[in-house]
Amino acid sequence: MFVQLADPLAYAESLLQHFASVARCTRSVSVVDQCVRAVAQLSGCELSQLYLLDATHKRLELTAEWFEGGVQPKRAQGLPTDYSGQQLLQFALCQSRVVSIDDLSEGLYDTDFLPRQDLPWRALLCVPLLNAQQSVEGVLLAVTHQPVELLAYAPSIGVFGTFVWGQLRLHQQGEPMALPSSREGSASGLIGNSRVMRQTYHLINKVVNSPYTVLLMGETGTGKEIVARVIHDRSPRRARPFVVQNCAALPEALLESELFGYRKGAFTGADRDRAGLFDSAHGGTLLLDEIGDMPLALQAKLLRVLQEGEIRPLGSNVTHTIDVRIIAATHRDLTQLVSQGLFREDLYYRLAQFPITLPALREREGDILDLARHFADQTCGFLQRRPLLWSASVMEQLASYAFPGNVRELKGLVERAVLLCEGDELHSEHFSLARDAPLMPCTLNLRERMEQVERGLLLDCLRKNAGNQTRAAHELGVARRTLLYRLERLNISLGDLKRTGS
Numbered sequence: 001m002f003v004q005l006a007d008p009l010a011y012a013e014s015l016l017q018h019f020a021s022v023a024r025c026t027r028s029v030s031v032v033d034q035c036v037r038a039v040a041q042l043s044g045c046e047l048s049q050l051y052l053l054d055a056t057h058k059r060l061e062l063t064a065e066w067f068e069g070g071v072q073p074k075r076a077q078g079l080p081t082d083y084s085g086q087q088l089l090q091f092a093l094c095q096s097r098v099v100s101i102d103d104l105s106e107g108l109y110d111t112d113f114l115p116r117q118d119l120p121w122r123a124l125l126c127v128p129l130l131n132a133q134q135s136v137e138g139v140l141l142a143v144t145h146q147p148v149e150l151l152a153y154a155p156s157i158g159v160f161g162t163f164v165w166g167q168l169r170l171h172q173q174g175e176p177m178a179l180p181s182s183r184e185g186s187a188s189g190l191i192g193n194s195r196v197m198r199q200t201y202h203l204i205n206k207v208v209n210s211p212y213t214v215l216l217m218g219e220t221g222t223g224k225e226i227v228a229r230v231i232h233d234r235s236p237r238r239a240r241p242f243v244v245q246n247c248a249a250l251p252e253a254l255l256e257s258e259l260f261g262y263r264k265g266a267f268t269g270a271d272r273d274r275a276g277l278f279d280s281a282h283g284g285t286l287l288l289d290e291i292g293d294m295p296l297a298l299q300a301k302l303l304r305v306l307q308e309g310e311i312r313p314l315g316s317n318v319t320h321t322i323d324v325r326i327i328a329a330t331h332r333d334l335t336q337l338v339s340q341g342l343f344r345e346d347l348y349y350r351l352a353q354f355p356i357t358l359p360a361l362r363e364r365e366g367d368i369l370d371l372a373r374h375f376a377d378q379t380c381g382f383l384q385r386r387p388l389l390w391s392a393s394v395m396e397q398l399a400s401y402a403f404p405g406n407v408r409e410l411k412g413l414v415e416r417a418v419l420l421c422e423g424d425e426l427h428s429e430h431f432s433l434a435r436d437a438p439l440m441p442c443t444l445n446l447r448e449r450m451e452q453v454e455r456g457l458l459l460d461c462l463r464k465n466a467g468n469q470t471r472a473a474h475e476l477g478v479a480r481r482t483l484l485y486r487l488e489r490l491n492i493s494l495g496d497l498k499r500t501g502s
């Protein structure tokens, strides 16, 4: 690891001291500051940067920077969302490979992410920051004005980065979650700084390090799934799987076999043992989405799992222990379902050990525009175009729109607007909120509208495959019986296929 360095012994001693300094840090902010200081000093570079991916792994944020002999205050602007313009960083992240460039002036490298200086930046080393499971969590950079070779530092900086990441996670377990700033989003991946969202962050902070079962409630599209991910990513279970199952998406028997798994011969077609999602999520978190749609018989089985921590796969006489944190989510009023006899009261109380209700977007004063800008920047990043400006009229229009479909609806509207916009500025005509309204009769709620979309999609796919359900299921990546179930649920017959196909 040190053989190619000029003075390996002195370097190893210095490296050890930096390990010890990071280990002595008592807060995560000191860990990242210490990290960039160490990388700059070890490599002899004037600049060192630490970029970390957020919980959604879509946004890369400048977390710490060492420059001009000291740790810099965090720059207001991080990288554009999805960092697609930054090929150097993207390559290191996506390929999990070290990038070492001895002379930046010899290529057409985009180095917008480096601070501007009169003296040009010449050599750069970019090392992926890996966690203990060797997955990429960010990148560490060392950059200098001298045209020198920095590659020899990569192995030791890589090991140091993994140690830093481990320390960071340890500290974050005991620290409150950073509240998202209104403009940039945050390492949590959640955008919004309204009072109601700050209350939500407070609740998330309280529950992340506990083993409590969480019940996420809120209208469709308010962010229940993304919050569940944040809870998992911030919990001590973060290194283990996060598994999601939508309880409304499958018929009862299929849902049961998905969750509990089965033994060979348990039913026709069970030609081998198969582990269920409780097993897949062992050590981690299982999100049971649309829990209000879980059939009553399965609710009883879930209650047993929660009480006893054991499951019995279909066709097996033997139970085994599982260690899974359950997060349940629903847009439905579970207490009402309980009173109608459609949801077990005992399960409700067991799930609602720690309830969190996500506010509707119309209740999040000030968040609409922050979210809109965030989604626009994200989309521009994906489309590899420059960030767009916002006209005052469209901002006014968005801020006063009710968004029955909440954040998901806003996201869809913004993504469409960015695609429609050919200039530099988004205007009302790109959103056509008013013109959309008659297309969405207010008698239909979002779920019904989404079912309309799904109906169209399934019909398209069936038509493309000349009505062949096996091929359509294959194309959609679902089992044939799942497709048949969805067709039945949406009341689609082959007659519909002919009618819409004409």
Ligand SMILES: Nc1ncnc2c1ncn2[C@@H]1O[C@H](COP(=O)(O)OP(=O)(O)OP(=O)(O)O)[C@@H](O)[C@H]1O
Pocket: 189, 190, 191, 192, 218, 219, 220, 221, 222, 223, 224, 225, 226, 227, 289, 330, 331, 407, 408, 411
């Ligand atoms: N606070 C937020 N910041 C950034 N993105 C968000 C936020 N809330 C929601 N989103 C985005 O909005 C979309 C919908 O969110 P999500 O799927 O989590 O909603 P949901 O409440 O689970 O919806 P459903 O009830 O239909 O399952 C996703 O693309 C998600 O990433």
